[in-house]
Amino acid sequence: MSRPSPTPIYTLRGAAAPLNTLHFSCQEGSQPLLFSGSGKGSVHVWNLDSRRAERVLDGHSGSSVIWVSTLQSTGALLSQGRDMRVCLWDLSEGRAEVSDSLWTGSVGFCQCSSLETGQGAWLLACPGEQTEEIKIIAFPSKKVMCSLLPDAKLGMVMCLRLWQPDAGPGPLLLAGYEDGSLLLWDVSQRRALSRASSTCPEPLMCLAFDPQRMRGVSGSSDNNLRPWALDENRNLQLQDPVALVNPGVSQLCIRGDGKLLASAGWDHRVRVFGWKRLRPLAVLQHHTDMVLGVAFSDHRDPRRRLLAAASKDQRISLWSIYNEGPDTG
Template sequence: QVAAAPPSMAAPPDPQFVLRGTQSAVHALHFWGGAQEQGHQLLLSGSLSGLVHIWSLQTRRAIATLDGHGGQCVIWLQTLPQGQQLLSQGRDLLCLWDLAEGRNAVVDSVGLESVGFCRGSILARGQQRWMLAVPGGGSDEIQILEMPSKTSVCTLKPEADAKPGMPMCLELWQTDSSPRPCLLAGYEDGSVALWDVSERKVCSRIACHTEPVMGLDFDSQKARGVSGSAEKALAVWSLDEQQALQVRGKHELTNPGISDVKIRPDRKILATAGWDHRVRVFHWRTLKPLAVLAFHSAVVHCVAFAADGLLAAGSRDHRISIWSLYPRS
């Protein structure tokens, strides 16, 4: 029984195509822009069974399977700025893969002391170096590493009187005007905090949700972010020039539970992965609902946008749906 779409919304489209073959729930997706297979980009998926699949969007088949997580769920995938390397995060291990010329080999790894589901984040620091944020050893800690040397930069631990619980999602970024890295972290108590990594201090913390923050994304050009949680609302917040976060508004959802939220690279639209099996698409500036993508038959765990605007969604139903919506103008 699917409720009729409101009059303002056209009937939802069908996926452009569907990728099958993970044989396991899909928990992570990432478009690999640097790798062109006959001019077509590739899609990476991470599954509950611990495998990473590399998909050709041309043949719609997996062209390689990476097995480095010993059966532990893969929750985050990120290709590195220099192109031919991949980070994959399992429950207790982060693997660095060399994907050049089909080598597909683990060349390094970082043991994780956390057993949560908090995805890592990276920030390029020049051609060959990058900064990595991952959940830390203490349940409320975040560890910052310099990569690929794996040198510990610092551990970010909340102030003594703050009890935010575990970090649930992380986003490293820096402004064009300042070399100082910042970190946005969503926490178990529903708060979002902005850390100054160099100073190891929280610049600002806001209560966004009454439930753990499951996903967040940040538009550094508009200094505006969005987060989703187990509750029935998206929170939109902004960052002023004094590094203070402010809640801008809540957008009520039809059903509770957001696993992931992503802003498209052109900052026009936003997609959410829902516990209600739906992918919802919103206009980013106004948060007007644009589409409800009802294809999956179980929780949608992750969404990802390609540079050209293609949208992928991964679900507990073992399928990955690929959508072409609102073409980039």
């Protein structure tokens, strides 16, 4: 017999605005938290034990928050708003203060990407003032390391993923563009190493990357997920697309153990796939409007790992699925 359709273990309400993005923080010895960014400019800090927002942060002057993340080394929170600012929050000892901020000059919807390089030191990849520009900025100095501009006209930069390979120089950056192109950049050499162009010229709305397997996947406004891989020479290799029932993907997320992929759909649904073969596992139906963000928790106890989905319907659904077994396919 097939498994029954999953249901959320609970739903978070109270943001009073569309919810664009999510980020879990489940560090050992700390309270498990979920951060969400809303369309009215606030960041909610959700206590996953009480299932309530323990703090609401307002630092973007009412402009939509499109990305939230945390720094593992310091516990600081990062938030990016459509006010063209990235804010660094000090949440230690009950604080809720913006300790630093950066003006990006970008008016688009491209989310930033961060990479920690040492205790309190990190890099930020963010869209720049020019349409196709990506800036790499070192913190805490806020020095602009480089500005990456492709040789060809690819349109607006849409999505970013900054990462450090295990071997060789780095860091490297994956970037998706408005014309459907995907580029791999060598940040230290300030040059593009490889480019892959989709047969469908839709903007790349989102991407997810697994540095252990050197594989990734991107989503757009059409009805396909497009997997790809990096070969030993760091060339991007497109693989066969995976068809979706309905078009439109807002975000993609790979679980930390590399077993699951979740997609946030414009059709109000979250789809879960086995990451190894991109085999469909579940369709999660709960929301009444577009799902805009998905995130997996990183809790040390596998039984307490969750999948969260943020929607335009102003709710966050939390799910406990496929937390047992050696492989999901």
